[in-house]
Each structure stands twice: as C-alpha cells, then as structure tokens.
Amino acid sequence: MTDLLDGVRDHYRATGLIERLKAPLAALGPEERPLAPEQLSGLDQFHTRGLAATTELAKLAGITGDMRVLDVGSGLGGPARFLAAAHGCRVTGVDLSESFVEAARYLTGRTGQSGQVSFEAASALELPFDDASFDVALLQHVAMNIADRARLYREIRRVLKPGGRFATYDVVLRDGEPHYPLPWARTPATSLLLTAEATREAIEPAGFQTLIWHDDTETAKAWFAELRASGPPSSPNLGVVMGPEFAQLAANLGRSLMEGRLGILTAVFEAATVR
Numbered sequence: 001m002t003d004l005l006d007g008v009r010d011h012y013r014a015t016g017l018i019e020r021l022k023a024p025l026a027a028l029g030p031e032e033r034p035l036a037p038e039q040l041s042g043l044d045q046f047h048t049r050g051l052a053a054t055t056e057l058a059k060l061a062g063i064t065g066d067m068r069v070l071d072v073g074s075g076l077g078g079p080a081r082f083l084a085a086a087h088g089c090r091v092t093g094v095d096l097s098e099s100f101v102e103a104a105r106y107l108t109g110r111t112g113q114s115g116q117v118s119f120e121a122a123s124a125l126e127l128p129f130d131d132a133s134f135d136v137a138l139l140q141h142v143a144m145n146i147a148d149r150a151r152l153y154r155e156i157r158r159v160l161k162p163g164g165r166f167a168t169y170d171v172v173l174r175d176g177e178p179h180y181p182l183p184w185a186r187t188p189a190t191s192l193l194l195t196a197e198a199t200r201e202a203i204e205p206a207g208f209q210t211l212i213w214h215d216d217t218e219t220a221k222a223w224f225a226e227l228r229a230s231g232p233p234s235s236p237n238l239g240v241v242m243g244p245e246f247a248q249l250a251a252n253l254g255r256s257l258m259e260g261r262l263g264i265l266t267a268v269f270e271a272a273t274v275r
Contacts, residue, residue, distance in 0.1 A: 017103045017241065024236035025110070034112040037081040043236040044078025044107060046183070047141035048220045048253070048264055053169055054079045055086070057138060060212055060268050061167035063087045067135035070094065070159060072124050073142030076241065077104030077117065083138075084116045092134075093119040094127060103241075125151050132161045139168040143199070144184050147192045153206035162273040166208060169216075171253075172196045174263045178256035183242070183249045196265045208269035217263040224254035 021043075022031075028039055041051040063069060065088030071080045074093025084091045095101050101121040108117050122128045125148060137156050146152050156166055171184075173193040185191035194202065196215065204210065227250075233239070239246045256262040 015099070017099050018106050020240055021103060021106070021236070024240055027236075031110070035107075035110045037078070037085045037111050037113075040076075040078060040081070040107060040111070040236070042234055043238060043240060044076040044081070044104075046075040046078070046238060046241075047169065048171070049223045051078075051082065052223075053266075054082055054140065057140065057167050057169050057266065058083055058087065060266070061136050061138065061165045063089055063136055065089055068092070068133065070127075070129070070134040070137040070156075072127075072137060072139045072156060073145075074104060074119060075100050077108055077119060079138065079140060080104070080117050080119070081108055081111055081113055084113055085111075091117045092129075093117070094122050094124065095119065096121070096123055125155060127155050127159050129159045131158055132164075133159050134164060135161055136165045136167065139166070139170065141170055141184065143168070143170045144191055144193050149192075149194065149199070149202040150206065153203045153208070157207040157271055160271040162271055164271045165211075166203075166269045166271065167267070168199075168203075168269075169264070169266050170199070172199060172263045172265045174217075174260055176259075176261045178261045179252040181245070181249050182252050182256070183238075183246070193262070196263060199265060200267070203267075203269060207272045209272060210267065211270050212266070212268040214266040215263060216266045217257060220264040221254075221257050224257060228254070 028035055045051050045054060047053060067089045069083055069089050069091045071091060071093040074080055074095045077093050080091040080093040083089055093104060098121045101119045104119045108114050120128055137160055173195050180187055
C-alpha cells in the first residue's frame with residue numbers, strides 16, 4: 001500500500017508549482033486583482049470535459065448554499081472554488097499531493113475565496129474529518145488511483161450525513177487495456193481501474209443507494225473530438241501543472257475512449273440513514 005501511495009504521489013509531484021503558475025496567470029492581470037474561478041477553468045479542472053462536467057455533477061447532486069461539501073481528490077481546487085462561487089456553499093478539498101494543496105490554497109487566495117473554501121493534504125482512505133460532517137461529497141477522476149475501493153467508499157460514507165449525497169464522475173474500464181501513459185498514471189502500476197458494474201458493486205455495500213447512473217462515454221468522446229479539431233489549448237492549461245507531456249497523456253485518454261477501452265461514468269448515491 002505504501003509503495004502504491006508513493007507512486008501516486010510521484011505521478012502528481014509538481015516541484016515549484018506555485019512559481020510555475022504565476023507566469024501564465026500574469027496574463028490575466030496583476031496579482032492584486034482578484035480572479036474569477038471561471039478564468040482558471042482550463043488550468044484547474046483536472047478531469048474529462050472540465051468545468052462542464054463539474055457544473056452538471058453539482059446539479060445532479062442537488063448542491064445548495066446551506067450545504068457543506070467535500071471534494072475528494074481536489075487537485076488544484078478548481079471544482080471547489082467553482083461550487084462555492086456558483087452555489088454559495090462551503091467546500092473542503094482533500095488531496096494526496098501536498099504541492100497540489102499548496103497551489104490550491106494559493107489560487108483560492110487569488111480568487112478571494114479563502115474564507116469559504118479550504119484544503120487539506122490527506123489520503124482519501126483516511127479522511128481527517130468527524131463522522132457525518134458533510135452534506136455532499138464529490139469524487140471526480142480520482143478512484144482510478146485507489147486500489148482499496150471498499151475502504152474509499154466506506155470513508156466517504158462515514159463523513160457524510162445520513163441522507164447525504166455522494167456524486168462520482170470517473171473513468172471506468174471497458175474492453176481491453178488503455179494506452180499509457182495517461183493523465184493519472186504513466187504505467188499500469190498506479191492505474192487501478194474497475195468496470196462500471198464493479199464500481200457499483202463496491203459503492204452500494206458501503207452504505208449507499210443508487211439515485212442516478214449515467215454512461216457518459218459518448219459525451220466525453222465528442223468533447224475529445226472537438227478538442228482535436230480546435231487546435232492547441234489556450235493558456236493557462238494543465239500543461240503548466242503536468243509538464244509538456246500532458247498533451248500526450250490527454251491524447252492517450254481520448255484514444256482509449258474512442259477505441260472502447262475506457263468509459264466515463266456519472267453516478268449519484270444517497271447515504272443510507274441506517275448503517
């Protein structure tokens with residue numbers, strides 16, 4: 001387990017990330033001028049379909065301003081900042097990568113949301129929160145790095161209030177192995193993919209009832225086709241975070257989707273009132 005966690009940390013390790021972020025952000029205005037969360041969407045939405053997917057997942061989860069929301073695997077904090085701005089809720093993000101957490105805090109300061117959005121460096125398998133602390137938990141393109149899915153989903157259930165919602169948007173295995181390297185793993189050693197049905201079989205016994213179950217693979221394929229047709233991405237983008245090879249990582253994900261090797265799952269669950 002320790003070797004796997006170290007491998008995942010190494011994949012997302014980004015030395016000097018805050019300094020690397022400052023150069024492209026300078027094009028958006030001086031440091032003292034607050035940024036809108038949407039201005040960072042090309043940079044901080046580290047999942048297929050970006051901001052559009054986060055917007056849809058939040059709607060499906062029924063997020064409102066009086067809720068406390070947990071973003072598991074929060075990356076640079078883009079979804080957390082967007083949810084707080086769009087819905088008025090308080091959001092806490094958790095990520096295994098300390099450099100990502102530091103960068104998320106920096107970007108949140110740039111958007112003026114530090115009083116509403118916070119981040120912690122921690123494992124999704126050991127969430128540093130009391131039982132029944134949150135109304136909603138989100139998980140976007142994270143589970144593929146986690147071997148012990150049963151423990152992951154039990155931890156998410158533990159920190160959710162009875163009747164709370166768990167919304168997931170993740171990559172699933174379909175027919176054959178994907179092409180590596182990928183945005184979440186350069187080799188199969190840190191890519192722990194499950195099929196959609198195996199994912200469901202891991203989630204429901206943790207204390208969840210399925211409310212929404214969508215296969216969003218075709219929508220994701222159309223998004224990748226549009227990206228290819230539109231040419232190089234605008235700045236700032238995820239290449240700042242993951243380095244010059246990110247274009248190849250993303251291309252391999254798109255190719256694996258197009259060839260039916262991978263799929264995209266959107267699902268929402270309700271936390272059982274009795275565990």
